[in-house]
Amino acid sequence: xxxxxxAESTLELALRHAQQAGAQRVVGLHLVVGEFTLLEPxxxxxxWERITQGTPADGSRITVRRVPAQLACSDCGRACDPHDESxxxxxxxxxxxxxxxxDECYLEAIDVEGPAR
Amino acid sequence: xxxxxxxxxxxxxxxxxxxxxxxxxxxxAGVFSVNLMASPGAGKTSLIERTAAALGPTMRLAVIDGxxxxxxxxxxxxxxxxxxxxxxxxxQCHLDAAMVQRGLVGIDLARTDLLIIENVGNLVxxxxxxxxxxxxxxxxxxPEGDDKPYKYPASYRGIDVVLLNKIDLLPYVSFxxxxxxxxxxxxxxxxxxxxxxCTTGEGLDAWFGWLRDGVAxxxxxxxxxx
Numbered sequence: 001x002x003x004x005x006x007a008e009s010t011l012e013l014a015l016r017h018a019q020q021a022g023a024q025r026v027v028g029l030h031l032v033v034g035e036f037t038l039l040e041p042x043x044x045x046x047x048w049e050r051i052t053q054g055t056p057a058d059g060s061r062i063t064v065r066r067v068p069a070q071l072a073c074s075d076c077g078r079a080c081d082p083h084d085e086s087x088x089x090x091x092x093x094x095x096x097x098x099x100x101x102x103d104e105c106y107l108e109a110i111d112v113e114g115p116a117r
Numbered sequence: 118x119x120x121x122x123x124x125x126x127x128x129x130x131x132x133x134x135x136x137x138x139x140x141x142x143x144x145x146a147g148v149f150s151v152n153l154m155a156s157p158g159a160g161k162t163s164l165i166e167r168t169a170a171a172l173g174p175t176m177r178l179a180v181i182d183g184x185x186x187x188x189x190x191x192x193x194x195x196x197x198x199x200x201x202x203x204x205x206x207x208x209q210c211h212l213d214a215a216m217v218q219r220g221l222v223g224i225d226l227a228r229t230d231l232l233i234i235e236n237v238g239n240l241v242x243x244x245x246x247x248x249x250x251x252x253x254x255x256x257x258x259x260p261e262g263d264d265k266p267y268k269y270p271a272s273y274r275g276i277d278v279v280l281l282n283k284i285d286l287l288p289y290v291s292f293x294x295x296x297x298x299x300x301x302x303x304x305x306x307x308x309x310x311x312x313x314x315c316t317t318g319e320g321l322d323a324w325f326g327w328l329r330d331g332v333a334x335x336x337x338x339x340x341x342x343x
Contacts, residue, residue, distance in 0.1 A: 002210055002242035009128050021122045028119075031128070036304075038245045038271045039128075069270070071303065085267050087303050097303045103274060105245075107124045 006039055007047040014057055014110050024114025026057040034104040035069040036082075069102025132246055135214035139221065139249025146226035147339035148179075149331040150234065151278075152212075152248045155256035157238035160282040162190050163315040164256060165233055169197035171325050176230040176332055181220040183212040183237045190235060199233075200224055211243040212236050230332050244275045251331065255301075258283040263293045266300030273301055278309045280324060285314040 010029065018026045033039050041064045052058050071080040073089035074096040080089050082102070088095045127133065143150050155161045169178055180194040180201045191203035202223040204216050217234060224232070234250060236243040244253070255276045257265070260283060266273040279301055281294065294312065302308050309327070313320035 002245065005132075005209070005211075005213065005246075006128055009131050012131055013124065013126055013128065017122055017124050017126075023120075023122070036271045036274060038242050082270070085264075087267065087300060095299055095303075098306055099274075099304060105129070106127045109121050109123050109125075111119050111121050113119055 002038065003040055003043040004047045004051075007044055007051055010044075010048075010062075010107060011051055011055065011057060013107050014060075015055065017110055018056060018112050021112055022115060023112030024056060026060045026110050026112055028060055028111035029057075029062045030108045030110070031062060031064045032067060032104045032106050032108050033064050034067045034102040036099065036102040037105045039105060065108070067101055067104050070100045071097045072100045074098055129245065129247075132214045135218055136247040136249035139214055139217055140251075141249075142221065142226065143232065143249065143251070144335070144339070146229070147336050148226055148229050148232050149328070149335040150232040150250040151252045151254045151328075151331075152234045152236060152243075152250040153254050153256060154236045154240070154243045154276075155238060156240040156258075156261060159238075159256045159258040159261065160315050161235050161238065161256050162193055164280065164282065164313075165190075165194055165199075165235060166197045167315050167318070167321055168233070168325065168328065169194065169199050171321070172231065172328060173198040176329075177228055179224045179229045179232045181217060181224070181232065181234045183216070183235060194235075200229065206237055210237055210239045210241065211246050212248060213246045214248050217248045230336070231328060240269070240272050242272075244272055247275075251335070252277045254278040254280065256280050256282055257297070259286045259290050259292045263297035264300075266297065266304060270300075270304055274304045276301065276305045276308065278327070279311070281310065281312045282315055284312050284319060285317050 014026050069082045071082045073094050075094040076092040078091045153161050178199040180199045182191040182203050188203040191201040195201040202220050204220045311324045
């Protein structure tokens, strides 16, 4: 359900940047979405088709680059597997881990058409 | 001719911008604010009732209540002595900064010390939307199970404080408190935690103390800024 909010925000962001670039149409969007982010790309597509109708982004396609989640040990610095459910460092045994990637959720670029100013 | 335009901006940046505005209005008025999030039935409304009863005599409390359709929770907060505003999200599963901005219009901030925003009972998405509060507080309860931060890490990120509620049920339920809190701390390294029971009252004094400290430091900050 919250994918509707994400879709609306993405559309607003894309149209603003397209306008600033003097473009007439948005034909593609490139999103970067971390594994530990609350965004389900299939559900996003479902809303995208509906909310872009009649806008300069009508018919555009979203490509999502997923970033795997990664934990690192705060004591020895080694990378740890977030899918190993103990969430402890296998090298030094420390339980002080932190998330180093996987929380990304941004619009990286858009593909546009139409005259540049 | 297709050309690529670099954007590199957070998808929810429009929400974050409004959240910053909310934060500024609340801080200018010296109001300490918390965004209370939880699964349905974890005990958010009971916690607000307990909090209003304990702090009501010494500070002015306001509650913004997010709900899918009813005003039952706002009614319970008002009955407990708080200024209460209901926001019906019309089916939307979370509050966002724009809804809170509209809700703030109904609250007299000059006569408020503590604002509690009760988010929609849902743990999947409220954590993704910053509302502009000083602290993001999760109410979790023992029957939900200790494995949840590991199973749904995305939903347990972005939290400053956790209240583990219903600890009176620990003798009857298999729940490893340390395992649960460890998962939360990995996802939120600066986490503050309280273990409480809204039924017996156990542990609640520490939570009330934390709120009192928050209100006092907020007011001191405002006086310093002038």
